Amino acid sequence: MRRRILTFVVLLASFSLIYSSVAYYALSKAPAQPFIAWGVFSSSETLSNYFSGVGMNVTAHKVLTWHFEVTNQMGSIQYVGIVYRLGNSTSKTPNATAPASDTPQIGNASRFIPSGQTASINFTWSINSENQAGGLVVLGMTVNGQQVSPPVGAAKGLKFRFFFELWTYDLAANSFLYGYEGPGSRIGNWLQIWFNAA
Amino acid sequence: MRFRHLALLGILFILLSSLSGTTDKASAQSTPVDIAQNKIVQAFQIVQQADLDGASAAAVSQLASSLNLALSFEQSAIELLPTNKTGSGIYASLSLNLSTTTSVEALSVASAARTQTLLSRLGVYSLALATGLGSTLLVIELHRVKSFVRKIRLRRLRLE
Numbered sequence: 001m002r003r004r005i006l007t008f009v010v011l012l013a014s015f016s017l018i019y020s021s022v023a024y025y026a027l028s029k030a031p032a033q034p035f036i037a038w039g040v041f042s043s044s045e046t047l048s049n050y051f052s053g054v055g056m057n058v059t060a061h062k063v064l065t066w067h068f069e070v071t072n073q074m075g076s077i078q079y080v081g082i083v084y085r086l087g088n089s090t091s092k093t094p095n096a097t098a099p100a101s102d103t104p105q106i107g108n109a110s111r112f113i114p115s116g117q118t119a120s121i122n123f124t125w126s127i128n129s130e131n132q133a134g135g136l137v138v139l140g141m142t143v144n145g146q147q148v149s150p151p152v153g154a155a156k157g158l159k160f161r162f163f164f165e166l167w168t169y170d171l172a173a174n175s176f177l178y179g180y181e182g183p184g185s186r187i188g189n190w191l192q193i194w195f196n197a198a
Numbered sequence: 199m200r201f202r203h204l205a206l207l208g209i210l211f212i213l214l215s216s217l218s219g220t221t222d223k224a225s226a227q228s229t230p231v232d233i234a235q236n237k238i239v240q241a242f243q244i245v246q247q248a249d250l251d252g253a254s255a256a257a258v259s260q261l262a263s264s265l266n267l268a269l270s271f272e273q274s275a276i277e278l279l280p281t282n283k284t285g286s287g288i289y290a291s292l293s294l295n296l297s298t299t300t301s302v303e304a305l306s307v308a309s310a311a312r313t314q315t316l317l318s319r320l321g322v323y324s325l326a327l328a329t330g331l332g333s334t335l336l337v338i339e340l341h342r343v344k345s346f347v348r349k350i351r352l353r354r355l356r357l358e
Contacts, residue, residue, distance in 0.1 A: 011338065016326065021331075114255065114262045
């Protein structure tokens with residue numbers, strides 16, 4: 001009888017262990033690398049042809065309507081910010097760890113994006129004026145309805161460029177931080193589009 | 199020794215008093231837009247926690263929509279601030295109210311999600327234990343099952 005009970009207990013423990021392991025595996029989330037993917041789309045919904053087939057030249061008062069598509073695959077809702085900067089050919093670019101803090105910021109936008117979803121963020125801009133300053137062309141612009149005059153010039157108005165930086169809100173730091181939290185460290189993410197003020 | 203303790207306590211008291219004074223001053227200087235901004239972040243924190251606790255995608259999506267609306271009110275409040283302080287205050291207040299409502303909803307969603315997760319885990323592990331018990335009984339009583347099957351076969355043979 002005692003042997004029978006012992007066998008029962010050992011078998012019950014073994015089977016329970018096996019089935020509980022299966023249950024644990026079934027309930028565990030599959031490992032996945034968190035990331036945020038994004039791109040800037042032209043008015044024709046493409047990742048090219050930003051200036052409607054006229055090269056990189058943008059004439060004054062021409063309104064360009066682009067938008068960002070930001071996909072959150074971080075595993076939880078994110079508070080995402082996009083910082084817009086205007087630079088020229090000599091501006092220091094952002095990189096994987098640091099934003100282009102020396103390049104003037106001309107605007108920003110933020111959005112809450114649930115995990116697995118894509119947000120569309122509009123970016124509408126135009127050149128209002130082209131002014132000469134020290135042999136360089138300096139622009140007066142309207143960005144998302146706000147008038148800005150960034151202190152950046154380019155010779156003959158050629159080779160201006162937008163930097164778009166992805167920032168995410170870090171609750172521990174209680175502020176937006178450049179990039180997003182990757183496995184082990186933050187991952188900086190940025191885009192740029194060149195244009196000429198013609 | 200006692201004097202030292204008293205002195206330490208005194209320093210601690212002065213530090214705490216000065217800190218609370220600074221906090222009071224800071225909150226007194228906060229504009230409605232600052233308060234709305236802080237409330238949005240607080241709401242985001244609660245919504246993210248609800249998400250991590252296993253809230254459904256639909257619930258999180260709805261909470262995110264509310265947060266985005268609160269954010270757009272806050273943006274309007276910022277834009278109006280230099281020209282129309284009353285209008286700015288109204289938008290800041292709308293943002294604040296919406297963030298507060300979203301926080302309350304998120305807390306409820308998080309609580310329901312935690313309960314749901316706990317119940318489903320409990321269910322799955324109970325099933326695992328029950329299957330374990332069933333398997334054990336099957337192994338132990340296998341000889342009886344075999345003899346039962348044999349009996350049925352014999353009965354069929356006799357009938358034929």
